[in-house]
Amino acid sequence: MAKTKIEQTIQIIKDQISNKSLIAGSRLPSVRQLAAQLNCSVSTIVEAYARLVAEGILESRLGSGYYVLGKTDEILFVEPETQYQREIDPLWISRQSLEAKNEVLKPGCGWLPTSWMPEHSVRKALKQAAKSDAVMLIDYAIPHGHLELRKLIARKKELYQLKSQLNQIMITDSATQSIDLIFRYLLTAGDVILIDDPCYFNFRALIKAHHLKAVAIPFTKNGPDVEKFEQALRLKPKIYLTNSGIHNPTGTVISLQTVYQISKLVEQTDLMIIEDEIFADFEYTPAPRYASFTGFKHVIQIGSFTKTLSAAVRCGYIIADPKLVESLIDLRIATNFSHSFLNAEIIYQALMDSSYPKHLDWLKKQLLKLTNEMIPKLSRLGIRPWIIPTAGIFLWCTLPKGIQAAELSKLCLKYGVILAPGNSFSQMDEAGQFMRFNVTQCVDKRVFDTLEMAIQQLKTH
Amino acid sequence: MAKTKIEQTIQIIKDQISNKSLIAGSRLPSVRQLAAQLNCSVSTIVEAYARLVAEGILESRLGSGYYVLGKTDEILFVEPETQYQREIDPLWISRQSLEAKNEVLKPGCGWLPTSWMPEHSVRKALKQAAKSDAVMLIDYAIPHGHLELRKLIARKKELYQLKSQLNQIMITDSATQSIDLIFRYLLTAGDVILIDDPCYFNFRALIKAHHLKAVAIPFTKNGPDVEKFEQALRLKPKIYLTNSGIHNPTGTVISLQTVYQISKLVEQTDLMIIEDEIFADFEYTPAPRYASFTGFKHVIQIGSFTKTLSAAVRCGYIIADPKLVESLIDLRIATNFSHSFLNAEIIYQALMDSSYPKHLDWLKKQLLKLTNEMIPKLSRLGIRPWIIPTAGIFLWCTLPKGIQAAELSKLCLKYGVILAPGNSFSQMDEAGQFMRFNVTQCVDKRVFDTLEMAIQQLKTH
Known part of the structure; x- marks a missing residue:
């Protein structure tokens, strides 16, 4: 692509910095001088200088002109190292x-x-979002998060015969963040948590970050081992964290019998099941869900759109008891203030398109x-x-x-x-x-x- | 704006659901039937049905046709309540x-x-971002975060005579998240933290969420009260959290003498100063910064672009000792996995534009x-x-x-x-x-x- 006069001017100045003919602290020629020298208009130089200020390469001093900022040359052209060696741990x-x-x-x-x-869907959604109300582009989201996206999630959950009101849903920035918020609110260091063995390795990293005691339940070809699960309940676990749709890493789908058995056990305790829905959109036929059996008294569902839409557009959700959602919102304000309204809008636009x-x-x-x-x-x-x-x-x-x-x-x-x-x-x-x-x-x-x-x-x- | 045939068809179906002439579970007419009935092309109906599936209003059953999904009508037209009453607390x-x-x-x-x-800048940046590499739109960010944005931040910090290498900077999703990550890594419940009195109320909400012991240092018209600060050091605080640029809520700018006195005191301890830069872009002339005095051995800078660019596009940063940054990245992967690459790209594009x-x-x-x-x-x-x-x-x-x-x-x-x-x-x-x-x-x-x-x-x- 041919460079505009402005871009050419910027390149000339960057080259002068890079070959040290302009060093840190140097004053640049006045706008008029440079325009005459490069045989272009004053407005071209004004815009070129303005962009170099935006880029943090020049500094504008009031009434005095433009100067090369600090050690700009060193930072401008350096590539970072990305060497990283470590033992095999959950991370x-x-x-x-x-x-x-x-x-x-x-x-x-x-x-x-x-x-x-679906790169095309994401680009299209981004262009749609660029046309949305200023509020979506500029403001903090309302505490529960993007309203229309919550409505859409509630409708989609009907596929699982799962009823949820809008005040039971909160939009977050990722599935991981969803679990993290729930852990922070419901658990303290030393609490017992049940996980599948094997389970998604980042569950283990998250559990480590919260200093919890993880108790592993062997994962069979039908789901968690019910007998071992029942035994583990004696340890008074507060949470059981699992993917009940498509299980990570095994790809297993949990059986109806297992969901029924586990649900009956859990109803007699204070245990909460966190059901990670992150792989739900890969399912041909929806596998049974704990939430469909017991409702949100004993289950919290979390999920995101990372696996099938975009990992760069961070957006997730939590569905839970409305009072719990209220408390999680308070905690979110304290620790993250707001979710990304714009990301939620982009995800919403992409999901609503028939191409998805x-x-x-x-x-x-x-x-x-x-x-x-x-x-x-x-x-x-x-x-x-x-x-x-x-x-x-x-x-x-x-x-x-x-x-x-x-x-x-x-x-x-x-x-x-x-x-x-x-x-x-x-x-x-x-x-x-x-x-x-x-x-x-x-x-x-x-x-x-x-x-x-x-x-x-x-x-x- | 005139509705397309597809949009008209969608509206007709939605109206039928809303006035109960199509109830949950009803089978819709075949594509051909409806096309004949509405006198439009088959492809129009195909697309209308596809969009209604995307919206979670219809369900497509293989070989059997389209059905109205669950309690769609109730969710589709409900407005959520937003009543909220509470005592005056930090939230x-x-x-x-x-x-x-x-x-x-x-x-x-x-x-x-x-x-x-700057709504115009954000829209322009969004359109730019829609044209960027698929990687920016789809993939997780690299662990330190958006490289070009880190370079830009490093260059801008030169204004404060602050040298930072690229591996000292990590991109986050907000200033609040930056502080939260640092607290989680450096502190445990019960630790002593110094804050200004008065200070930004969300600092207090964050401290409460971490179960820390906050010790208040009176904030004078020159910054923190140095004598009280020195006395408080006896309590072995691990962190002092402040805005040294423009102070929230007082609008005060800290004096050179105070920065010098506090820096000397801090250098003799293990205390870390977290310097919140969130109001930096409102400054006419840069106020002194702790980081400019002691470097990143005793100071961590955090900031975001929320106040002057957009709160809907979540993006913040941390500048700290490179080893600390490594640990914070591990913690971020465990608890949030990744920052929003797309949001960082939008912020980068907006900052680089001369209109900012x-x-x-x-x-x-x-x-x-x-x-x-x-x-x-x-x-x-x-x-x-x-x-x-x-x-x-x-x-x-x-x-x-x-x-x-x-x-x-x-x-x-x-x-x-x-x-x-x-x-x-x-x-x-x-x-x-x-x-x-x-x-x-x-x-x-x-x-x-x-x-x-x-x-x-x-x-x-």
Whole structure:
């Protein structure tokens, strides 16, 4: 694209700073001088100087002119280091995946490749949002959050036969933030919390940040082990945190019987179930939900739009008892003040567009196809799925005998492949031979080539 | 605007649901039937049905057609209640101001009226952002956050002779979230924290949420009382939280001598100063900063763009020691996972535009003019500023003798005027006769009329 005169002028000045012909503290020529020198209009120079002030490169001193600001040259042209080495802990996969450069392969990460996401819908929603009332662009949101988005969430929950009033719903900035707020309000350090084993590794990071005592309930192919769950109730846990739709990392869907058994147990206690709905939009047929059985007396639902719409537009929700929501709002004001009204508006616009359900249909078909193709590819390496999921993006697999997931992950990282070793998901450290694969991140043949080479290497040593 | 055929069809169906001619669970006519009936194309009906599915009003059952979803009619047309009554506590002003309907006057709130904000810049930035790389719109941000925004922040800090490397800066979703993260990492329940008296009321809400012991340091016309500060160091406080630029609520600017004295004291301890920069862009000439004296060994700077750009676009920052930043990033992943990449991009685009510094120039002139006009108006009511601020939006005032700020606030609320009573800002409950006014929210004559009437009423009772 051809540069405008203003952009050319800005580039000339930046070049002079970079080659030190203009050093920090130097006064720039007057607007008229430079206009004459560069043979352009005074207004061009005025705008160029104004933009350089906005960029923090020049400083305007009243009545005195423009000066090069501080050590601008050093900051302007430096690239930050992003080296980061650490032991495998619950944050290991997140940090590795978030820091990863483009050329790195990420079969271990928990999200879809950018190209699989509805980029068009997000851009369209953004343009729509640019036309909305100033209030949406400028002001704090009302305490419960974006009204129309709450209405939409309430309507969508009807699919699960779940009734919710608008004052039971609050908009947050993410599913993680939703859980964090609930933990902060309902729990204190040392409290007992039940989690699935295996479970989403960030649940473990969150529990650590809150200094809670996590008690792991083995997750079977039908959901949590009911007998173990009942035994654990003796420890007076305050919360059970789970994904009851599509379970992370196993891809399991909980059975109707299990939901019924657990619901009956929970109704006799003060325990709250937090039901994380983050993978709900990947489901073909809605799996049973705890909230549909017991209502919001014993269940809090949380969710977000990160997995199927955008992770850059932060938006999530909480559905709970209205009084609890009131208290959570107070806590949110104290600790975050407001959710992003604009993000909620963008999400709302994207969800309301007919292209989103169409995208979901396409996505679900792709996932099914890819999962079916991937199973034999893994089998050839001696890697076998623990269960064949009916929906979602994950395959929870056992590794060939003698291969440890942590070792394999460290080795593959050297070759530019980020894996998700089983024990990151296991409170009881009993998943050392398991690995979670994200099927959408395994399209590149190099994933399997690297796995094969690394497994061979580990076997011979 | 004329409705398209698709929109007309959607409206017809919504009307039928609203007047109960289509009840929950009803099957809709087939696409062909309805097209014939409404005399429009099949594709029009297909799109109308698809949008109603996206809106959560219809459900599509494979091979069977479209059905009205659950209790859609009830949720679709209900307006939520927003009644909220509570005692005056540190959250009172926030909740009242955030819940307020348009016709309510808010001289007590802490932000500018929407019309004072650079709406044009935000819209322009949003359109720019809609054209950015898919990564910005879809993906999680890198752990430290938006790189170019960090560079820009580093350059702008040069104005304060403040050197910062890019790995010292992390982007967050708000100033409040920045403080919250730091508290969570550095403090545990029961720790001692120093605050100014008076101070921003949400600092107090945050301290309460963290179960900290707040020790109040009287805030003089030159900044914190140095003698009292020195005495308080005996209690081994871990943090001193303050706005050193333009102080909230007093509008005071801290003196060079005070910064020097406090810096010398702090350097001999393990205390960290959190310097909240949220009002920095209102300054004519930069006031001294603690960070400029001692660097980031004893100071953490936090800030946001809420007051002068947008509160709907959530974006803030932390500048601190690089190791501390590393730990804060881990904590952020556990508790929020990521900041909003998109919001950071919008803020970056808006800041880089030359219209922003121009808007600030206009804003500062308006503020000065308004502050000067307001002082005599308040004086006529016996309300006098404690200090005449050199910049910013606040006037911290004493009320006429015998008038209590809490009573006046409760009375004015009945007349639709939300005030900010002094004790919300005072840990020591010593500001019962003070009131904070936001000059930008006092343009309407009714503010003064209501104040006059209410003061009269309180005097006669």
